[in-house]
Amino acid sequence: MNPFTYSRAADAAEAVSALSAKPHTKFLGGGTNLIDLMKMGVETPAQLIDIGRLPMAQVEELPDGKGIRIGALARNSDVAEHALIQQRYPLLSQALLAGASPQLRNMATVGGNLMQRTRCYYFYDPAFPQCNKRNPGSGCGALKGYNRIHAILGQSEQCIATNPSDMNVALAALEAVIRVQGPKGEREIPIADFHRLPGTTPNVDTNLKEDELITAVDLPAMPFATRSHYLKVRDRASYAFAIVSVAAAIEMDAGKKITAVRIALGGVAHKPWRAKKAEQQLMGKDADEKVFRAAAEAELAAAKGYEHNSFKIELAKRSIVRALTTVAGMNS
Amino acid sequence: MSATTLIGPARSRVDGRLKVTGAAKYSVEFEVPKCAYGWTVESNIAKGKITAIETKAAQAVPGVLAVLTHLNMPKFKEAPKKEGGGGGAGIRNEERFPLSDDGVYYAGQYVALVVAETIEQARHAASLVRVSYAPEEPLLTMEAAVRKADKPKKNNDTPVQINKGDVATALKDASLVKIEQTYITPTETHNPIEMSGTIAHWEDDQKLTLYDATQFVKGVQNILARSLGLELENVRIICPFVGGAFGCKGAVWMHVLLAAMGSKVAGVPVKMHVTRRNMFVGAGHRTPTRQTLSLAATKDGKLQAIQHVSETLTSPVGQFTESCGSRSTGVMYESPSIRVEETVYPVNVSTPTFMRAPGECPGTYALECAMDELAIALKMDPVALRLANHADNHPTKNVPFSAKHLREAYQLGAEKFGWSKRNPELRSMRDGDLLVGWGMATATYPAHKMSAAAKVILRADNSATVQCATHDLGTGAYTAFTQISSEQLGVPFEKVTFELGKSDFPFGPVAGGSNSTGTVGTAIHEAAVLLHKALAELAVKDSKSPLYNTKIEEIGMVAEGRIGIVTDQTKSDSYADILKRAGRDSIEVQSEQKPPEENKKQAFQSWGAHFCEVKIDPLLPRVQVTRVVSVMNCGRIVSAKTARSQIMGGVTMGIGMALTEETSYDPATGLPVIRNLADYHVPTNADVPEIDVSFVGEPDFAFNPIGARGMGEIGITGIAAAIANAVYHATGKRVRDLPITPDKLI
Numbered sequence A: 001m002n003p004f005t006y007s008r009a010a011d012a013a014e015a016v017s018a019l020s021a022k023p024h025t026k027f028l029g030g031g032t033n034l035i036d037l038m039k040m041g042v043e044t045p046a047q048l049i050d051i052g053r054l055p056m057a058q059v060e061e062l063p064d065g066k067g068i069r070i071g072a073l074a075r076n077s078d079v080a081e082h083a084l085i086q087q088r089y090p091l092l093s094q095a096l097l098a099g100a101s102p103q104l105r106n107m108a109t110v111g112g113n114l115m116q117r118t119r120c121y122y123f124y125d126p127a128f129p130q131c132n133k134r135n136p137g138s139g140c141g142a143l144k145g146y147n148r149i150h151a152i153l154g155q156s157e158q159c160i161a162t163n164p165s166d167m168n169v170a171l172a173a174l175e176a177v178i179r180v181q182g183p184k185g186e187r188e189i190p191i192a193d194f195h196r197l198p199g200t201t202p203n204v205d206t207n208l209k210e211d212e213l214i215t216a217v218d219l220p221a222m223p224f225a226t227r228s229h230y231l232k233v234r235d236r237a238s239y240a241f242a243i244v245s246v247a248a249a250i251e252m253d254a255g256k257k258i259t260a261v262r263i264a265l266g267g268v269a270h271k272p273w274r275a276k277k278a279e280q281q282l283m284g285k286d287a288d289e290k291v292f293r294a295a296a297e298a299e300l301a302a303a304k305g306y307e308h309n310s311f312k313i314e315l316a317k318r319s320i321v322r323a324l325t326t327v328a329g330m331n332s
Numbered sequence B: 001m002s003a004t005t006l007i008g009p010a011r012s013r014v015d016g017r018l019k020v021t022g023a024a025k026y027s028v029e030f031e032v033p034k035c036a037y038g039w040t041v042e043s044n045i046a047k048g049k050i051t052a053i054e055t056k057a058a059q060a061v062p063g064v065l066a067v068l069t070h071l072n073m074p075k076f077k078e079a080p081k082k083e084g085g086g087g088g089a090g091i092r093n094e095e096r097f098p099l100s101d102d103g104v105y106y107a108g109q110y111v112a113l114v115v116a117e118t119i120e121q122a123r124h125a126a127s128l129v130r131v132s133y134a135p136e137e138p139l140l141t142m143e144a145a146v147r148k149a150d151k152p153k154k155n156n157d158t159p160v161q162i163n164k165g166d167v168a169t170a171l172k173d174a175s176l177v178k179i180e181q182t183y184i185t186p187t188e189t190h191n192p193i194e195m196s197g198t199i200a201h202w203e204d205d206q207k208l209t210l211y212d213a214t215q216f217v218k219g220v221q222n223i224l225a226r227s228l229g230l231e232l233e234n235v236r237i238i239c240p241f242v243g244g245a246f247g248c249k250g251a252v253w254m255h256v257l258l259a260a261m262g263s264k265v266a267g268v269p270v271k272m273h274v275t276r277r278n279m280f281v282g283a284g285h286r287t288p289t290r291q292t293l294s295l296a297a298t299k300d301g302k303l304q305a306i307q308h309v310s311e312t313l314t315s316p317v318g319q320f321t322e323s324c325g326s327r328s329t330g331v332m333y334e335s336p337s338i339r340v341e342e343t344v345y346p347v348n349v350s351t352p353t354f355m356r357a358p359g360e361c362p363g364t365y366a367l368e369c370a371m372d373e374l375a376i377a378l379k380m381d382p383v384a385l386r387l388a389n390h391a392d393n394h395p396t397k398n399v400p401f402s403a404k405h406l407r408e409a410y411q412l413g414a415e416k417f418g419w420s421k422r423n424p425e426l427r428s429m430r431d432g433d434l435l436v437g438w439g440m441a442t443a444t445y446p447a448h449k450m451s452a453a454a455k456v457i458l459r460a461d462n463s464a465t466v467q468c469a470t471h472d473l474g475t476g477a478y479t480a481f482t483q484i485s486s487e488q489l490g491v492p493f494e495k496v497t498f499e500l501g502k503s504d505f506p507f508g509p510v511a512g513g514s515n516s517t518g519t520v521g522t523a524i525h526e527a528a529v530l531l532h533k534a535l536a537e538l539a540v541k542d543s544k545s546p547l548y549n550t551k552i553e554e555i556g557m558v559a560e561g562r563i564g565i566v567t568d569q570t571k572s573d574s575y576a577d578i579l580k581r582a583g584r585d586s587i588e589v590q591s592e593q594k595p596p597e598e599n600k601k602q603a604f605q606s607w608g609a610h611f612c613e614v615k616i617d618p619l620l621p622r623v624q625v626t627r628v629v630s631v632m633n634c635g636r637i638v639s640a641k642t643a644r645s646q647i648m649g650g651v652t653m654g655i656g657m658a659l660t661e662e663t664s665y666d667p668a669t670g671l672p673v674i675r676n677l678a679d680y681h682v683p684t685n686a687d688v689p690e691i692d693v694s695f696v697g698e699p700d701f702a703f704n705p706i707g708a709r710g711m712g713e714i715g716i717t718g719i720a721a722a723i724a725n726a727v728y729h730a731t732g733k734r735v736r737d738l739p740i741t742p743d744k745l746i
């Protein structure tokens, strides 16, 4: 653990200017990920700016029926229990409640959850000499190591880590927009562009700039989000990261023809994986298990497994099928 | 409540209030003035030599008091004794003293200790220590270590290689039904809620007090005295509460020795709290096992041969071995031929230790899965197969088992579970879309006896204090011992104070091997006999006593608070009156620590049967255990509530073993990759169903005067097999390597 200074920001502008004022500065949200990583010596900030008390914890309706805005400091449990979220975006509520434990959800913030880092063992413990994400150029310890929890889609030889968040998977399916504030003002980043694939720079998780603060997450209006389901497959019944998860929402006409569909996968890639190929295959087809399976096959066609995680390919396909049969109301 | 009934009263814990209010003090919570903190640096290679250690930057950190490495570590005094079990000499599973040479024997080995005024300073300084190594190719797996095989003859004086009858011929007999399969269990880590920790406080240069999270205060005292060259009575160990142990606090681990030496060098008390991360390396684990079972039986299910070949690992600096075969197959079934073979391979992995039912737990997993496979090959009901091979006599010692009621356990368990409604057809039972599986297995654990002594102080106000250097690991021992004391002394439960966890008290053995209740209970019994005799001696000399001039031998306890003539209970006297008339406020007796009496004419072993139900989604096959019925036969159950909790705890841990727990290692560095509670999956509440626990049998007075064989470990034996067998019944897929995670069922 490195020595560091700690201060509390009074407002967003102060937080942003403190961030640019000194190198190696980090925001502290709920601290459930950052403090762990600091104790492990993975993160070694020289300065912590506690943003936990910034007045950005509301969940509010946007004007003109444009959707809902969630403050970046809203706690995961408050968002999950919020009536507006439960009514209009039950998918997000389910995803949040599937994550971590009540104690952690009470601390964890929306901004922190978006920014949480991979649970790759080699990244998490500096005793391992190889990790391109922690120490660029050192190699990837997981590639030939123990890689049961690692990626099957969109990975590179430089990094096969996954994004561990449940919330992010739901946000991907809901096409959330991340609002951020930097020294030059505010901007919006669609969730699809927020997290990155590892490529040759796995040390960079997101497209948030070093001097930017996440202020809110907007959920655009999406009437069929009420017909949605978050499916999480994990090793134990509760309190475990997803091996594979699926966020799905569907709209069908009276004849069961699919008129709109959103699918995102968790636990399979360096970012929440929007299953566009599967969605395209499904559009206009009649909801049916075989059709779902074909769509899942299409999405996973490019998947690649490693020594311990190849099972995820079949598991992901099955999970897509199950999530879709559930939202389509086809399960007994 | 009489001491002859099977089940004692359901008392709530005497220390319950202390625990729920946070007033119970665990070892590292003691406050010692001027206490500094120790933090370790660990090796990140598995084998090799340290070529240089740079400590200047660490030393320059404000608050740092000492940085110890093998270059400046003072020498410990005595080579550690080879000592297992409950002997007074203490237990060291890791034989090498910490920082004693430049060798690295496993990844994660402590290579330096930093002592600083605050824990943050120590931690930061430790991160600045730079170690250079000359790495060598490590042996990390069983396959790699084969040529180093060691075949131990004995484990704690019990033979582990068994050859009875002619297994080879039976296994070749074409008229017999046979199965042969290999079962694998992974490394498992104890993970009690309270991590290990020690505060070392030198009162002067010859006197040391340790607040240590331990299952064996007397053992720690002995080892510390020997290795630091101190008089035994100048080393005091204090440990009133333990927050779970499961075996990982039975031996003296390196942090204890480091704290003592670090404190000596730094000249201030030192607190060392083993991090959760280091609990995966520095406090033992259950070794992985590979077990091959070969069974041959007649067509009507009579076993003719059982062969149990097990392979396990140990560290190059350790001596612990997990005896799977001798502790399961060696005791379980009647068979004319039994062969048990055990091989241990040393690898460059940290030192393993006992973990709840060491040997019995993985051993019964393999044996009881094999029995299920045999039942299927024979088209026989699994319970019927076990009944057909029930052992009235110990299968290798050939003496009868004492108070064995395993048949009743099968019967009651089957009844409570509804076993007769089981359709033996695979994949035949459903709950909606879910596959349903029913499985069962036998549980067993030996009755261990060690030696102990107890001191009793009885006061004229009818209150008593009883002391023994034993332990409460969170199991409810305080309550059970208070209850035994109350019964044996004849003092009301509310008026007994039982004290433990201090090396100043009379000898108590390691709280391991499920021995404490019986062993310490026997010591309390012996002290009670002495107390009644001492009271009788006062009474017979007192002309005002109804017992005046009676022969001492005729006197015993006749009712609570009274001694009298055992054959003529009209003549009796109360403790309070005897003491008052003698002008005494109190009377004190202490029983003697002597080696336990051995009864060679009988064998003593506890038994049980687990029945369980699992439900599995065939598409996304995560196993959910939905019902468990466990019936145990452990002699007398002293304390109904805490006993039930022990079985529930064992079953819960067995669910983890069967389905989720595994400490995996990086194949390149040999470091564990699973090192925290987010990744090491112990069962959560959602993973554990209602567990229906019952007890059958009778007090086993042939074993000890308390009639209790102990029951801390038996709950975990067999349960993993019952679950694996249920999974097979549900899915038709036999998974022979634990844990049964979803990937293995896809």
Ligand SMILES: Cc1cc2nc3c(=O)[nH]c(=O)nc-3n(C[C@H](O)[C@H](O)[C@H](O)COP(=O)(O)OP(=O)(O)OC[C@H]3O[C@@H](n4cnc5c(N)ncnc54)[C@H](O)[C@@H]3O)c2cc1C
Pocket (backbone or CB within 6 Å): A026, A027, A028, A029, A030, A031, A032, A033, A034, A035, A036, A051, A072, A073, A098, A099, A100, A101, A104, A107, A108, A109, A110, A111, A112, A113, A114, A115, A116, A164, A165, A166, A167, A212, A213, A214, A215, A239, A240, A241, A242, B677, B678
């Ligand atoms: C044992 C355990 C189990 C878990 N299980 C799950 C699980 O099953 N599913 C799941 O989804 N998650 C799980 N989590 C992760 C948990 O969801 C995250 O730790 C949490 O969401 C992080 O939020 P936080 O506010 O505590 O972030 P912090 O730890 O405070 O911050 C994390 C990162 O985000 C940055 N940050 C925070 N807020 C902002 C902001 N507004 N703008 C810019 N940067 C910001 C910080 O600088 C830091 O780098 C688990 C965590 C633990 C410890």
Ligand code: SF4
Pocket (backbone or CB within 6 Å): A118, A120, A121, A122, A123, A130, A131, A132, A133, A134, A139, A140, A141, A142, A143, A158, A159, A160, A161, A202
């Ligand atoms: S997968 Fe990524 S995070 Fe993990 S070791 Fe490789 S580079 Fe590091």
